[in-house]
Amino acid sequence: MARLINNRWAELALVTGLIVLAGLLLPSNYYFRVGALVLISAIAAVGLNLLLGFAGQVSLGHAGFVGIGAYAVALLPTHWGVPTLASIFLGAAFSGVLALAIGRPILRLKGHFLAVATLGLGILVAMVLTNEARITGGPDGMPVPRLELLGTRIRAPEAWYWIAGGTLIISIVFAQNLLNSSTGRALRALHDSEVAARAAGINVARVKGIVFSISAVYASISGSLLALLNGHITPDTASFLNSIELVTMVVLGGMGSLVGSLVGAAVLVILPQALTVFHEYEHLLLGSFIIAIMIFLRDGIVPTLRKALLERKAPEDRV
Amino acid sequence: MSLLNPISLLSVSNIGISFGGIHAVDGVTFETSAGQIFSIIGPNGAGKTTLFNLISGVYRAESGIVMLGGEDVSTLPPEALAARGLARTFQNLQIFFRMSALENVMVGAHVHEKRRALSHLFGLPSTARENRGTRDAAMALLERLHLAGVTNRSAGSLSYGQLKRLEIARALASRPKILLLDEPAAGCNPTETAEIDEIIVEVAKSGVAIVLVEHDMKLVMGVSDRVLVLTQGRMLIEGTPEEVTNAPEVIEAYLGTGLPTMEASHD
Numbered sequence: 289m290a291r292l293i294n295n296r297w298a299e300l301a302l303v304t305g306l307i308v309l310a311g312l313l314l315p316s317n318y319y320f321r322v323g324a325l326v327l328i329s330a331i332a333a334v335g336l337n338l339l340l341g342f343a344g345q346v347s348l349g350h351a352g353f354v355g356i357g358a359y360a361v362a363l364l365p366t367h368w369g370v371p372t373l374a375s376i377f378l379g380a381a382f383s384g385v386l387a388l389a390i391g392r393p394i395l396r397l398k399g400h401f402l403a404v405a406t407l408g409l410g411i412l413v414a415m416v417l418t419n420e421a422r423i424t425g426g427p428d429g430m431p432v433p434r435l436e437l438l439g440t441r442i443r444a445p446e447a448w449y450w451i452a453g454g455t456l457i458i459s460i461v462f463a464q465n466l467l468n469s470s471t472g473r474a475l476r477a478l479h480d481s482e483v484a485a486r487a488a489g490i491n492v493a494r495v496k497g498i499v500f501s502i503s504a505v506y507a508s509i510s511g512s513l514l515a516l517l518n519g520h521i522t523p524d525t526a527s528f529l530n531s532i533e534l535v536t537m538v539v540l541g542g543m544g545s546l547v548g549s550l551v552g553a554a555v556l557v558i559l560p561q562a563l564t565v566f567h568e569y570e571h572l573l574l575g576s577f578i579i580a581i582m583i584f585l586r587d588g589i590v591p592t593l594r595k596a597l598l599e600r601k602a603p604e605d606r607v
Numbered sequence: 608m609s610l611l612n613p614i615s616l617l618s619v620s621n622i623g624i625s626f627g628g629i630h631a632v633d634g635v636t637f638e639t640s641a642g643q644i645f646s647i648i649g650p651n652g653a654g655k656t657t658l659f660n661l662i663s664g665v666y667r668a669e670s671g672i673v674m675l676g677g678e679d680v681s682t683l684p685p686e687a688l689a690a691r692g693l694a695r696t697f698q699n700l701q702i703f704f705r706m707s708a709l710e711n712v713m714v715g716a717h718v719h720e721k722r723r724a725l726s727h728l729f730g731l732p733s734t735a736r737e738n739r740g741t742r743d744a745a746m747a748l749l750e751r752l753h754l755a756g757v758t759n760r761s762a763g764s765l766s767y768g769q770l771k772r773l774e775i776a777r778a779l780a781s782r783p784k785i786l787l788l789d790e791p792a793a794g795c796n797p798t799e800t801a802e803i804d805e806i807i808v809e810v811a812k813s814g815v816a817i818v819l820v821e822h823d824m825k826l827v828m829g830v831s832d833r834v835l836v837l838t839q840g841r842m843l844i845e846g847t848p849e850e851v852t853n854a855p856e857v858i859e860a861y862l863g864t865g866l867p868t869m870e871a872s873h874d
C-alpha cells in the first residue's frame with residue numbers, strides 16, 4: 289500500500305482516472321467549462337509547486353506569467369498573424385527566458401524580500417498589459433482568436449476540457465521526470481539546507497533559476513489555454529489576486545504533492561461557483577473554509593490524507 | 608614545511624577572519640596530503656568550525672590563502688570547491704529532512720552528475736541511467752555506514768547517531784579528495800564512535816586527505832597523523848600526536864593537566 293501511494297505511476301493513474309471519470313460524468317457545457325478551468329489552473333499550480341512546494345521559493349507574481357501566456361495567444365495571432373499553436377510556444381519560451389533573466393538577481397533574495405520582488409514582477413506585467421492599450425486593448429482587454437485544428441475552430445468547453453486534461457497529464461509527467469533526476473534532488477535539497485546543498489556542489493543560484501523558469505513556462509501555457517477557453521482576455525489575468533490564488537492552490541492541496549495541486553485547483557475553482565448560492569456570504573464562507581483546511585490539514589489536503597492512510601495501513605504492510 | 612610541497616592536497620596559509628572585532632581565526636597555517644588524517648583540536652569557541660567554513664568557502668577569508676591541489680581557491684564559492692574534490696560534514700547537522708536517507712546520499716553525488724536540466728525534464732534514458740548509477744553507489748555507502756535498514760525512511764525520522772553517519776555517507780558520495788569532518792562522533796555512543804573511527808581510517812587509507820575536528824581525544828590521538836591545537840583562533844602548536852601531547856604550551860593551556868582524557872589514548 290505504501291508503495292502504491294508513493295509510486296509515480298499510481299499518481300499518474302489517479303490523475304488520469306479522475307480526469308476521464310469526471311469527463312464522462314459531467315452533464316453540461318457549464319460543468320465542462322468549470323472542469324476545464326480546474327485543469328488549466330492545475331497546470332499553473334503544478335509548476336508553482338515545483339518552485340514553492342519542492343524548492344521552497346516563494347513567488348507572489350506568477351500570474352504575471354499566466355498573463356504573458358494569455359496575451360501571447362491574443363496578440364501574436366491578431367497583430368502578426370502567428371498561428372495560435374506557435375503563439376502558445378512563443379509565449380512559453382518568452383516566459384521561460386524572462387524568468388531565467390530576472391530569476392538570478394531576484395532569487396538571491398530570501399523570504400519576504402523574494403516575495404516582494406516577485407510581487408513587483410507580477411504587478412509590472414499587469415501594468416504593461418493595461419498601459420499598452422494600443423495593442424492590448426487596455427483594461428478592457430481584447431478578444432482571443434479561436435484555435436483552429438484541422439480546419440475546425442475549437443470552442444466547445446468539452447473540447448477544451450480534454451485538451452486541458454491532456455496538457456495537465458503531460459505537465460505532471462514532466463514534473464515527475466524533473467523531480468526524479470539530479471536537478472530535482474538538487475532543488476529539493478536547497479529547500480532544506482542551502483549550505484549543505486552548496487557543499488555538495490549544487491549551484492544554488494542556477495538551480496533556483498531553472499525551476500523558476502520551468503514554473504514560469506507552466507504558468508504561461510496555463511494562461512494560453514485559459515485565454516483560448518474564454519475567447520477574451522483582460523489584464524486581470526496577471527493580477528496580484530490571481531497570483532495569490534495560485535499560491536493558495538499549492539498550499540491548500542499540499543506543498544510537494546503534484547496531485548495536491550490538482551486538488552487545490554479544484555477546491556479554489558469549484559468552491560466559489562458552488563458558494564454563489566449564498567450570495568453576499570460567498571466570500572465569507574470561502575475564506576472560512578480555507579482557514580479551516582489550513583488549521584485542520586496543516587500540511588495541505590493530499591499530504592494529510594496520505595499520511596492518515598499510510599498510518600492506518602502500516603501494520604498490514606509490515607506483514 | 609614548505610607550502611609548495613607538491614604532494615600537499617590542501618594547504619592553508621596565514622588565514623584569518625574576524626566577527627565584530629573578535630578574531631575567530633587568526634593566522635592559521637597548515638597543510639595536509641593524500642591519505643593523511645589531520646586533526647584540529649581546541650576548546651569550545653576556539654575557531655575550529657570557523658576554520659572549516661573558511662576552507663570550504665562558506666566564509667571568505669579576510670587574510671591568507673587556501674590552496675587546493677596547487678590552485679588558489681581562497682575566493683571560490685562552496686560549490687566550486689566541491690567540484691574540485693572537497694567534501695565536508697557539519698557539526699550542527701545540515702540534513703535534507705524532507706528527503707529519504709537514500710536521496711540525501713544521492714545528493715552527495717551531485718558533482719558527478721550531468722547538468723542537463725532539459726534531458727532531466729524530458730526523462731531521457733541517459734537520466735534513468737544516471738539515476739541508477741547514483742542510486743547504486745548511494746546504497747553501497749548506506750550499507751557501509753550501517754544505514755541500509757533506513758534507506759527509504761524520511762531523514763526527518765532518523766536518530767541523531769544515524770544522521771551523523773548519514774552526513775558522512777553524503778560527503779563520501781562525492782568521492783572526495785579532501786574530506787572535512789566536524790565532530791563526526793559528537794553525541795554518538797561508544798559503539799557508533801568506534802564504527803566512525805574505523806570508517807575514517809579506511810577512507811584515509813583509500814587516499815583521501817582527512818581533516819578532522821573532534822573532542823574525543825582517544826579517537827583523535829589514535830588515528831591522526833598530525834594534530835593542530837587551536838585556542839582563541841590562534842595556533843598553539845602543530846605536530847604529531849606525541850609532540851602535541853608532550854608540548855609544554857599544551858600542558859600549560861590545559862592548566863597543567865595535559866589534554867583531557869589523555870590517559871585513554873595510551874591504552
Ligand SMILES: Nc1ncnc2c1ncn2[C@@H]1O[C@H](COP(=O)(O)OP(=O)(O)OP(=O)(O)O)[C@@H](O)[C@H]1O
Pocket residue numbers: 626631649650651652653654655656657658698
Ligand atoms: N557567523 C559568525 N558571526 C559571529 N561570530 C561568529 C560567527 N561564526 C563564528 N563566530 C565566533 O567565532 C568563534 C569561534 O567559533 P567556532 O564555532 O568556530 O568554534 P569551535 O571551535 O568550532 O567551537 P565548538 O567546539 O564549540 O564547536 C566563537 O566565538 C563564535 O562565536
Ligand SMILES: [Mg+2]
Pocket residue numbers: 655656657698
Ligand atoms: Mg565547532
